[in-house]
Amino acid sequence: MTGKAAAPRRKGARRSLVRALPAAPAVVLLVLFLAGPIGYCAYIAFTDLQLTGQAHASFVGFDNFRAAFKDEAFLNAVWLTLVFTVLSSLVGQNTLGLALASLMQRASKPMRTLVGGIVITAWVLPEVVAGFLLYAFFRREGTLNAILDGLHLPSQNWLFTLPILAVSFANVWRGTAFSMLVYSAALNEIPKEITEAAEVDGAGGWRRMWHITLPMIRRSIGTNLMLNTLQTLSVFGLIWVMTRGGPGNRSQTLPLFMYEQAFQKSMIGYGTAVALLLLVVGSLFSLVYMRLLRTEV
Amino acid sequence: MPVRPTAARPRTTAPLLLAALLTVSAGGALTACGSGSGSDPDTVKVSFKQSMDNSIKVTDTYLAGIKKQFEKENPGKKVELVPIKAPDSEYYTKVQQMMRSPKTAPDLVYEDTFLINSDITSGYLKPLDPYLAKWRDWDQFLDTAKAAAKGEDGKTYGVPDGTDTRGLWFDKGVFEKAGLPADWQPKTWDEVLSAARTIKKKVPGVTPLNVYTGKPAGEAATMQGFEMLLYGTGDGTADPLYDTATKKWITAGRGFKDALRFVETVYQEKLGPDVSDALDPNFSTAVRGELLPKGKLGIDLDGSWLPQDWLKGSGHEWPEWSSRLGLAAMPTQDGRAPGKVSMSGGWTWSIPAKAGNPDLAFKFIETMQTAANARKWYIANSGIAVRKDVAEDPAYTKAQPGIKFFTDLVASTHYRPAYPAYPKVSTAIQEAMEGVTTGDMSVDKAASGYDEALKTATNNQVIEK
Numbered sequence: 025m026t027g028k029a030a031a032p033r034r035k036g037a038r039r040s041l042v043r044a045l046p047a048a049p050a051v052v053l054l055v056l057f058l059a060g061p062i063g064y065c066a067y068i069a070f071t072d073l074q075l076t077g078q079a080h081a082s083f084v085g086f087d088n089f090r091a092a093f094k095d096e097a098f099l100n101a102v103w104l105t106l107v108f109t110v111l112s113s114l115v116g117q118n119t120l121g122l123a124l125a126s127l128m129q130r131a132s133k134p135m136r137t138l139v140g141g142i143v144i145t146a147w148v149l150p151e152v153v154a155g156f157l158l159y160a161f162f163r164r165e166g167t168l169n170a171i172l173d174g175l176h177l178p179s180q181n182w183l184f185t186l187p188i189l190a191v192s193f194a195n196v197w198r199g200t201a202f203s204m205l206v207y208s209a210a211l212n213e214i215p216k217e218i219t220e221a222a223e224v225d226g227a228g229g230w231r232r233m234w235h236i237t238l239p240m241i242r243r244s245i246g247t248n249l250m251l252n253t254l255q256t257l258s259v260f261g262l263i264w265v266m267t268r269g270g271p272g273n274r275s276q277t278l279p280l281f282m283y284e285q286a287f288q289k290s291m292i293g294y295g296t297a298v299a300l301l302l303l304v305v306g307s308l309f310s311l312v313y314m315r316l317l318r319t320e321v
Numbered sequence: 322m323p324v325r326p327t328a329a330r331p332r333t334t335a336p337l338l339l340a341a342l343l344t345v346s347a348g349g350a351l352t353a354c355g356s357g358s359g360s361d362p363d364t365v366k367v368s369f370k371q372s373m374d375n376s377i378k379v380t381d382t383y384l385a386g387i388k389k390q391f392e393k394e395n396p397g398k399k400v401e402l403v404p405i406k407a408p409d410s411e412y413y414t415k416v417q418q419m420m421r422s423p424k425t426a427p428d429l430v431y432e433d434t435f436l437i438n439s440d441i442t443s444g445y446l447k448p449l450d451p452y453l454a455k456w457r458d459w460d461q462f463l464d465t466a467k468a469a470a471k472g473e474d475g476k477t478y479g480v481p482d483g484t485d486t487r488g489l490w491f492d493k494g495v496f497e498k499a500g501l502p503a504d505w506q507p508k509t510w511d512e513v514l515s516a517a518r519t520i521k522k523k524v525p526g527v528t529p530l531n532v533y534t535g536k537p538a539g540e541a542a543t544m545q546g547f548e549m550l551l552y553g554t555g556d557g558t559a560d561p562l563y564d565t566a567t568k569k570w571i572t573a574g575r576g577f578k579d580a581l582r583f584v585e586t587v588y589q590e591k592l593g594p595d596v597s598d599a600l601d602p603n604f605s606t607a608v609r610g611e612l613l614p615k616g617k618l619g620i621d622l623d624g625s626w627l628p629q630d631w632l633k634g635s636g637h638e639w640p641e642w643s644s645r646l647g648l649a650a651m652p653t654q655d656g657r658a659p660g661k662v663s664m665s666g667g668w669t670w671s672i673p674a675k676a677g678n679p680d681l682a683f684k685f686i687e688t689m690q691t692a693a694n695a696r697k698w699y700i701a702n703s704g705i706a707v708r709k710d711v712a713e714d715p716a717y718t719k720a721q722p723g724i725k726f727f728t729d730l731v732a733s734t735h736y737r738p739a740y741p742a743y744p745k746v747s748t749a750i751q752e753a754m755e756g757v758t759t760g761d762m763s764v765d766k767a768a769s770g771y772d773e774a775l776k777t778a779t780n781n782q783v784i785e786k
Contacts, residue, residue, distance in 0.1 A: 074443070075414065075417045075418070075443075076413075076417050076436065076439045076440050076442075076443045076445070076741075076744070077439035077440075077442050077443060077741035077742065077744070077745075078442060078443055078741070079442055079443065079444055091777075164595075164597065181595075181597045183597065184596065184597040184600075268536075268537055268602060270535070270536065270537060270600055270755075271535075271596065271597065271600050271755070271759050272755055272756065272759050272761045287411075287414045288410055288414070288536075288748065289744075289745055289748055290414075290417070290439075290744065290745070
């Protein structure tokens with residue numbers, strides 16, 4: 025009995041091995057260039073490696089992690105990272121992307137091309153360029169204040185008074201296009217008959233959105249939220265260019281905090297430990313979204 | 322039907338994890354096989370710090386000239402200049418990363434003396450004693466300058482190319498409008514502040530007093546700003562940051578808090594630049610390129626090198642600076658002897674431990690540091706001479722109006738405690754300054770924050786004084 029069962033299994037195993045062969049180069053490359061550095065980072069996070077000022081690094085166990093949770097600046101960075109992610113990714117990019125996508129479903133073709141073109145331009149700009157553009161928009165002599173002055177409204181140095189809001193806005197400006205594209209595709213997949221039927225039954229715009237559209241694109245929402253969140257958690261260039269995490273530490277999210285510890289204070293080990301913690305935050309978000317994806321309607 | 326999500330299926334994570342585990346071991350193997358430096362034995366790679374201001378080419382021009390001379394004197398040898406364009410703090414990081422591997426290590430690096438001990442401890446630099454012993458010009462260098470590049474092991478790791486001092490630059494035009502004397506020489510901190518208050522009241526539209534502050538300004542905040550104040554507190558004999566007897570770092574005491582209070586006063590009374598400008602990482606470029614030449618700054622606590630931006634061919638030509646700007650020594654807190662304060666640092670040329678062509682690199686240093694070339698460099702970058710023969714040379718002392726003033730300050734100057742922990746201590750100082758500058762922290766809170774940071778930075782090697 026067992027022999028009978030084992031033979032086809034062995035055969036099957038051989039077959040899947042042969043089938044896996046073409047994927048081997050890709051796996052090797054992944055291991056070398058992706059998993060390798062990640063593994064090396066995980067190792068460094070448990071040492072006190074410094075960029076300068078130290079002859080030999082030594083293994084310190086969980087010291088770096090313990091230090092992080094006692095460090096006020098780290099906790100501040102965690103908090104700001106959550107604020108930044110919720111504001112710009114969950115609330116900003118996601119809802120605005122959905123709103124744009126559903127409005128564009130009904131818009132005329134030239135309008136759709138125009139709006140789509142503008143939004144996507146913001147998306148394809150390199151991060152640093154986008155950062156400079158928004159720096160110029162928010163700074164004291166910038167565009168926003170010029171507009172406010174024109175309207176006789178009080179102006180201020182936004183990057184100084186509301187830095188985390190300013191960089192969140194910048195991230196929304198830059199990243200909304202992605203959500204818009206995802207939702208456009210999802211909305212296009214909804215069969216016309218269903219919406220038409222609902223319309224005949226007398227459902228208004230909001231009800232259709234709530235009872236038909238949202239449940240039907242639920243999976244896209246999950247995917248989009250996950251990708252957006254992971255992308256936002258790792259935003260560095262945009263904030264670096266606009267505020268460098270300042271003034272004080274008032275816009276210092278985890279990636280900037282990590283950079284400061286690792287490269288400006290030379291504490292590579294500690295910085296890497298923070299990077300690992302950032303990875304954990306990302307995975308937690310992902311887990312939540314995956315749960316959301318799995319449950320059936 | 323709803324669209325299929327494109328997200329990766331959870332199942333795929335297992336092989337990835339396995340892969341990650343596998344490569345921890347593979348990573349070790351990889352680093353071991355990184356040998357051949359790929360450097361050409363006839364090419365010397367010289368990395369240097371390029372100005373952030375595109376129009377300033379002082380270093381570029383000078384090095385291009387030396388390269389030409391070197392290649393002519395050493396037929397068959399080539400010089401490859403590797404400019405690194407970055408603000409100070411990022412420059413250091415970049416160089417340290419380059420020096421970690423023989424593949425990327427240049428043959429010659431330009432090191433700030435504030436980091437040199439730290440880099441020596443890391444084993445990044447090569448001791449130069451065997452070369453120096455055979456080099457006749459080394460006797461011409463001042464002993465204090467030689468000490469700047471000495472490691473704790475007593476070996477020398479760099480050849481200094483000048484030093485610097487610091488003081489108060491003031492705009493005579495602004496002073497005239499404010500009714501202040503053109504030969505202003507303040508005796509105490511209060512006199513500096515009251516001059517700034519007068520300017521604020523009588524000359525609107527002008528920033529009264531600039532003191533560099535905060536993390537974005539980096540070491541400039543620590544050295545041109547905070548330490549110029551701190552070293553003027555107390556009796557002026559003992560180092561207020563580091564206790565040499567116990568080899569421990571000193572926590573924030575009265576002098577430290579007084580210095581912070583000065584910074585707080587400048588920014589909370591709006592005697593300084595707008596806080597958001599002061600915390601702009603490129604603010605020092607604006608001071609030299611714009612505020613001073615346009616007469617928009619009353620008093621600037623800054624370094625001896627400022628005129629390098631204003632000399633002929635340097636991009637911001639401003640030959641009138643010597644008649645428009647006055648110079649005053651920074652006073653001690655309440656006028657106690659010696660009455661003035663200055664800080665000195667400077668840069669050295671060093672050879673990385675992993676350099677491919679150290680011999681050729683030292684030859685390049687020799688070419689740069691002939692008396693004639695050294696003089697050319699001091700004059701071009703407004704440096705203070707560290708060679709005795711050049712310091713006495715009238716061609717040097719008369720080259721610029723400020724040179725005599727700043728060379729005289731060498732007598733009352735201080736050097737930073739440039740031990741390996743210093744860069745981190747410096748960052749802790751910048752954080753304390755930034756706290757009181759933005760008003761986020763009181764002086765006491767900033768000082769206790771410094772004490773905490775100091776413990777971490779120095780492995781608890783601290784002492785209260």
